[in-house]
Amino acid sequence: MLIDTHCHLDFKDFDADRDAVLERSRAAGVERIVNVGSSVEGSRRAVELAAKYDMIYASVGVHPHDAKTATDKVMADLRALGKEDKVVAVGEVGLDYYRNLSPKEEQLAVFKKFIHLARDLGLPLIIHSREAGTEALDILKKENKNGVAAVMHCFAGDRDFLNRCLDAGLYVSFTASLTFKNAKSLRETAAGMSVEKLLLETDAPFLAPQSFRGKRNEPSYLTYLVEEWSGILKLSKEDIERVTTHNADELFGLGLENKPKVAYQIRHGLYLNITNRCTNACDFCVRSQTSFVKGHNLRLDKEPSAEEVIASVGDPKKYQEIVFCGYGEPTSRLDVVKAVAKWARSKGAKVRLVTNGHGDLINGRVIARELVGLIDKVSVSLNAESDTRYNAICKPEFGAKTYLAVQDFIKSCVKNGIAVEVTCVDVEGVDVKKCEEIAAALGASFRLRSFGVVG
Ligand code: SF4
Secondary structure, eight states, X not given: OEEXXXXXXXXXXXXXXXXXXXXXXXXXXXXXXEXXXXXXXXXXXXXXXXXXXXXXXXXXXXXXXXXXXXXHHHHHHHHHHTTSTTEEEEEEXXXXXXXXXXXXXXXXXXXXXXXXHXXXXXXXEEEEEESOTTHHHHHHHHHXXXXXXXXXXXXXXXXXHHHHHHHTTOEEEEOGGGGSTTOHHHHHHHTTOOGGGEEEOOOTTSOOOGGGTTSOOOGGGHHHHHHHHHHHHTOOHHHXXXXXXXXXXXXXTOOOXXXXXXXXXXXXXXXXXOOOOOSOOOTTOGGGTOSEETTEEOOOSSOOOHHHHHHHHOOGGGSSEEEEOTTSOGGGGHHHHHHXXXXXXXXXXXXXXXXXXXXXXXXXXXXXXXXXXXXXXXEEEOOOSSHHHHHHHHOOTTGGGHHHHHXXXXXXXXXXXOEEEEEEEOOTTOOHHHHHHHHHHTTOEEEEEOTTOOO
């Protein structure tokens, strides 16, 4: 399912064929739409559309062009509308200094009022910011004491502004202007986007993708944007779809079902989540922040048996590799790893184990020999160049002896002919070069992982 998080189906442009537009939207997989209000009348129509169509949700606001019309009466009307069913956001609101159709001072004052309205209603903000530099972000930070969530819609800024938005915890959405032939620099900026904060939008009827440029845009064209993002972020279209749908659900509270998964696909690999227990408590571990990785819910209700894991895989040959990973340390369930790996290998699949390297300590014996013939490759998180730093970052349950035990595990895997890749996360203060040297000395390859990027 795709979600168009920003369009204006209430506009006259859709009066003649709104039902047909929605039918095409459904057919293209765009099953939810946030109809964004840009005036009090438009917000009222958005609420009416949300009441009429299951797939539509509404937001209420006044576009910064019309900030001068946001009287006390308008604000009171919007406050009332904001309490209606299926209203999921306040917006679009913000600053537009491109055309300055309302005086700057009024835009600023009205934007602040909308931040407070969103806070009072407990709704996220949809922000429009054009030619306003970092001002909208600065005001949001200053006024937003209670941490109202927000999306920067129709992003058209540079990499620095994108990073500021992401650092401030905002979601960001780009329109299909990303597909325009002359949008090279915007695509370069977009390459720095975190998919975990990405939303999809058409902004229909505006900004149709390159193939329909100049024509009316509509939600079904969202698929062109998915294709573009797939190329930019080197993720599959399914990955883009799943993650952005999850993000939209998280921001707007649409209540979509997302059950915990044992087997989950990212790109061309299938990952197996067999436990949520881990013998480390790394500072950077995403488990403490979210239940989701690339849109998959990894918070297990119960640990699956080997049979249940196998049943969740289906045909292992469909994937480039089967990876024991998930939200915990796989070797704490070594029997399950061995049984599932044996089955997957017998079907001709490649199997990789992602581990913290504590397997020997957890199981009270050297386990590498038991992995021979079952595991093609092991990825071990070393994460530090010294035991002191390892203990500080990873806080291992086994205490001071752990760092050396991880190295012993790597050595015994190498000795038993299993390919080993040592990984580190680029956390500030870690001597990456030294880690790389340690990996080489142990006979392993090395991979640096980016902080905050999982999956
Ligand atoms: S080893 Fe992995 S799962 Fe365990 S705490 Fe560290 S990052 Fe999280």
